[in-house]
Amino acid sequence: MRLSSLFTIVGTFFAAALLSLVAANLSVKLIEESSEIGVRDALDEREMTWAEVEADGLQVTLAGIAPTEAVRFAALSAAGTVVDAARVIDDMEVEAAAAIAPPRFSAEILRNDAGLSIIGLIPASTDRDAVLERFVAISRRKPITDLIETADYPAPAGWEDALGFALTAMEMLPRAKVSVEAGRVTITAITDSVAEKNRLERDLQRASPPGLQVAMDVAAPRPVITPFTLRLVMDEQSTRFDACSADTDATRETILAAARAAGMTGTGQCTVGMGVPSPNWGRAVTQAIAALTELGAGSITFSDADVTLVAAEGTAQADFDRVVGELENRLPDVFALYAKLPETVDPNQGPPEFVATLSPEGLVQLRGRLSDENLRNVADSYAKAAFGSDNVYTATRLVGDLPATWPVRVLTGLEALAQLSNGAVTVTPDTLVVAGNTGNPEASTNIASLLASKLGEAATFDIRVIYEEKLDPVASIPTPDECEAEIGAIVAASKINFEPGSATIDASTLGTMDDIAEVLKLCGDIPLEIQGHTDSQGREEMNLNLSQARAQSVLNELRARRVLTASYKAIGYGETDPIAENDSEEGREANRRIEFKLIRPKPSLREGETTLESVAGSSDTEIPSDDAIGPADE
Structure with a gap:
């Protein structure tokens, strides 16, 4: 009985324990x-859907990748509002922060008469002290900011080239602003004349390293024209301007239109400048041209506000009086008219004259009549000073x-003759x-201004000066594209040949090298690349x-002929760039060649901007030594 009660008690205990364990597990799960x-x-x-939650007993684990550290902390705080913060296990990670982008390096350089200043952000690797030393040299002891x-x-990439070119440009430009960034330089400058503007643009283009994008805005201010001169001649040969000045672009077009209506052909040239004597300049000029057109021949000359109308010899006196009277009444205030009708001269009676001639070789001869020994000495001395003592021959007589x-x-x-490359001056009592x-496009204008100011408003003169581009020391310099084309034509007419399997230029083509x-x-x-090309016979490395x-041999030959080759490169391309098939002797002969190509700027690194690609291709080809040459190509 007692044993049965004992089993009953033990069983009840185990049942209660099991029930408690089950209840505990259910509570934990809950x-x-x-x-x-x-x-x-x-x-x-x-x-915060990125977070993963896992409960283990009383502990709650948060996992996942938080966008930022602040968001991770916010997730912990949110979990702490539901369960005790001590029960929250942080197993979250934070998304790696993007690498900090490098800054945009740039610089602005300003130079004027007051000094030089530079502002900007440059890499620490740039030698700042060396840059400032260049600025000190450029500023010529003027203040530097x-x-x-x-x-x-x-x-x-491209930063060092851009900065180096900007410093070079600043040495050339006394008044300019230069903006520098990687691979690009922007230049804004002002010059004193159109000729200086053209020269600076050419020099800057040549100094620009390959691959650098250069934007230039070089302005030339309007010249000061003194006296403000205009001269239109109408004769049996043509209607033409010896000189033309205008104060605005609109006035220039008005004057040119009036001249074309009077019979001038071509576009005509008229200089826009400062120094106009009256805001009514355009109206006065067009009225005078209209009056000359009505007379049919002669010349009209403006020297500031002085107007000289010279009718052609033989013009009817009545017509002359009527046209001159109408013009005097129409001309705006300030302008004073002097009109002249030349008398008819007996053609058999030759007037006294003085003639000075200038040959293309620079030789000057003075002939004709002078008034006294003093004038002869002065004229001879002036000519020798202007043209050289050994170039002047005087054969004048005194009358x-x-x-x-x-x-x-x-x-x-003589002063007007000094502005010509060759020509003559004839002085008579009535005209000059x-x-x-x-080679100076402004010579005709300069001579007209000179004669008008020195001879007076009533003087008659005739200017027959022709501008020839080949005599212009600026315009006669070929552009890089013209150079490339001209050399290409020489090579096409007479190919550069080499001895078989050798880099020695054949003696028969040394004349081509001279040209x-x-x-x-x-x-x-x-910037020029001398390219060497071969056919495909032999091993590729040997051909290269x-x-x-x-190519190097050609470069050496140019150096021997005293050609400045600092901006040249000699690059061999082997058989990689054929211009004909290599399956025939004619094709192989065509592929064995030397070419001269300009090194042109590469495309800009800026998105959406393009420049001309280098027609010469990559110049990074490894240059082999001369002793690596073999008889691969003949």
Whole structure:
């Protein structure tokens, strides 16, 4: 009985324990599910769906990758509102932060008469002290404002080339602003004349390294024209301007239109400048041209506000009086008209004259009549000073009864002759004629201004000056593209040949090298690549070496002919760039060649911007040594 009671008690105890264990497990599961669901809901409400929640007993683990550290902390706080914060296990990670982008390196350089300033951010790798030393040399002891900052990031591609070119440009430009960034330089400058503008643009283009994008805005201010001069001649040959000045672009077009209506052909040239004597300049000029057109022939000359109308010899007196009277009444205030109708001269009676001639070789002869020994000495001395003592030959004779203005007319004529490349000046009592050729596009205007100011408003003169581009020291310099084309034509007419399997130029084509050298001397330091090419016979490496050696041989021949080759490169391309098939002797002969190509700027690194690609291709080809040449190509 007692034993049975004992078993009953033990069984009841075990049953109670088992029930307690089951109840405990159910409670833990209920707490886990409740905690996990509650925390997940709290995170979802805050749109933190990236977080993963896992409950283990009383502990709640948060996992996942938080966008930022602040969001991770917010997730922990959200979980702490549902369960005790001590029960939250943080197993979250934070998304790796993106690498800090390097800054945009740039600099602005300003130079004017007051000094030089630079502001910007440059890489720490740039030698800042060396840059400032260049600025000191450029500024020529004028004040320098240094506002440069540095950042310790690698210099971007193209930065050093851009900065180096900007410093070179600043040495050339006394008044300019230069903006520098990697691979690009923007230049804004002002010059004193159109000729200086053209020269600076050409020099800057040549100094620009390959691959650098350069934007230039070089302005030339309007010249000061003194006296403000215009001269239109109408004769049986043509209607033409010896000189033309205008104060605005609109006035220039109005004057040119009036001249075309009077019979002038072509576009005509009229200089826009400062110094106009009246805002009614355009109206006065068009009225005077209309009056000359009505007379049919003659000349009209403006020297500031003085107007001279010279009718053609033989013009009817009545017509002359009527046209002159109408013009006097129409001209705006300030302008004063002097009109002249030349008398008809007996053609058999030759007037006294003085003639000075200038040959293309620079030789000057003085002939004709002078008034006295003093004038002869002055004229001879002036000519020798202007043209050189050894270039002047004087054969004048002294006569009396010459006009009192003869000395002024003779010396003024010599001064006008000095502006020509070749030509002659003829002085007579009634007129002064300047005729010849020049390489200065402004010579005709300058001569007209000179004669008008020195001879007076009533003087009659005739200017027959022709501008020839080949005499212009600026315009005659070929552009890099013209140089490339001219050398290409020489090579096409007479190919550069080599001895078989060798880099030695064949003696029969040394004359071609002479012709190329003469062209390159005129072209200056253009960026040029001398390319060597072969056919496909032989091993590829041997052909590459041979083409390199041949290109280098051509470069050496140019140096021997005193061609400046600092901006040239000799590159061998082997058989990689054929211009014909290699399956025939004619094709192989065509592929064995030397080419001269300009090194052009590469495309800009800026998105959406393009430049001309280098027609010469890559210049990074490894240059082999000369002793690596083999008999691969003949």
